[in-house]
Amino acid sequence: MSETDAFPGFRVTFWGTRGSIPTPGPATRVYGGNTSCVELRAGPTLLICDAGTGLRELGLRLSAENGGGIEGHLFLSHAHWDHIQGFPFFPAIYDPRSSFRIYEVAGAPQRHHKLLSGQMSSDYFPVAFSDLGARVVPAPLPQSGAEIADVSVSAFLQRHPGGSFAYSFERDGTKVVYATDCELDLDLPDPEAPLKDPAALREVSPEFVAFVKGADLLIIDSQYLDEEYPTKVGWGHPRATTAIDAAIRAEVKQVALFHHDPMHSDQAVNAKVALCRKRAEKHGANLFVFGAREGLQITIDP
Numbered sequence: 001m002s003e004t005d006a007f008p009g010f011r012v013t014f015w016g017t018r019g020s021i022p023t024p025g026p027a028t029r030v031y032g033g034n035t036s037c038v039e040l041r042a043g044p045t046l047l048i049c050d051a052g053t054g055l056r057e058l059g060l061r062l063s064a065e066n067g068g069g070i071e072g073h074l075f076l077s078h079a080h081w082d083h084i085q086g087f088p089f090f091p092a093i094y095d096p097r098s099s100f101r102i103y104e105v106a107g108a109p110q111r112h113h114k115l116l117s118g119q120m121s122s123d124y125f126p127v128a129f130s131d132l133g134a135r136v137v138p139a140p141l142p143q144s145g146a147e148i149a150d151v152s153v154s155a156f157l158q159r160h161p162g163g164s165f166a167y168s169f170e171r172d173g174t175k176v177v178y179a180t181d182c183e184l185d186l187d188l189p190d191p192e193a194p195l196k197d198p199a200a201l202r203e204v205s206p207e208f209v210a211f212v213k214g215a216d217l218l219i220i221d222s223q224y225l226d227e228e229y230p231t232k233v234g235w236g237h238p239r240a241t242t243a244i245d246a247a248i249r250a251e252v253k254q255v256a257l258f259h260h261d262p263m264h265s266d267q268a269v270n271a272k273v274a275l276c277r278k279r280a281e282k283h284g285a286n287l288f289v290f291g292a293r294e295g296l297q298i299t300i301d302p
């Protein structure tokens with residue numbers, strides 16, 4: 001462990017913040033076009049949330065820093081393309097000195113390890129999973145939680161086609177929650193509430209609120225605007241306004257709007273962030289709202 005690894009709390013870096021499909025180009029330069037990938041550093045421990053195309057950039061940085069031999073813990077929300085496509089392009093998995101654990105939530109119907117390797121069958125990809133140099137192994141994660149190094153990790157099953165998991169990470173009295181691909185609107189106690197009075201603070205799933213409660217940082221799916229949602233019901237993503245209401249209810253300190261819609265330009269994401277800030281202010285919440293963007297690093301101190 002080097003001296004720079006001796007810090008409390010977390011260092012969080014966003015490597016991919018886009019939902020559904022990569023969107024490179026001039027209109028998405030600020031927030032970025034890579035799909036879901038967030039790095040959490042807990043001292044010397046490397047935790048990675050999702051393996052979207054942003055994982056490639058993280059891998060390049062790790063190789064440049066370490067020169068090889070990387071040990072990491074990978075948490076997949078689920079195995080939709082935008083959450084696994086970066087995996088075959090993650091340089092560290094070709095390095096025999098590296099090892100990665102891919103967590104499988106106990107009792108979950110999906111087998112992440114199998115699905116990750118499946119996307120590397122020769123129909124889809126030229127290099128076979130069995131030819132990877134690194135040790136890549138499945139690891140069980142009880143839904144009640146586990147200790148990984150000095151981090152307490154737990155999982156929460158979310159509403160999404162095929163299911164997806166949110167993860168909570170706690171260390172030194174700080175808490176970071178990664179909750180993407182969660183259609184909170186389908187679990188509203190009153191599904192009509194956003195239509196009856198769009199400005200009113202919504203009741204959201206109490207189980208979700210309890211899981212997120214008091215987080216120093218909540219990274220949350222905020223894909224749709226209110227006017228977009230009615231034609232996308234059941235697609236697995238919430239209204240951004242509902243995501244904010246969940247953060248307010250859970251008394252979160254800061255919230256990163258995440259999984260930006262591929263149709264949203266930087267300008268559109270800016271407008272979404274402004275709208276959500278206003279909403280948090282209107283409801284008197286002591287909540288800092290920002291848009292997750294590629295390259296952004298945040299320190300979560302106790």
Ligand SMILES: [Zn+2]
Nearest residue numbers: 019020082181
């Ligand atoms: Zn997604």
Ligand SMILES: [Zn+2]
Nearest residue numbers: 080160181236
């Ligand atoms: Zn999905």
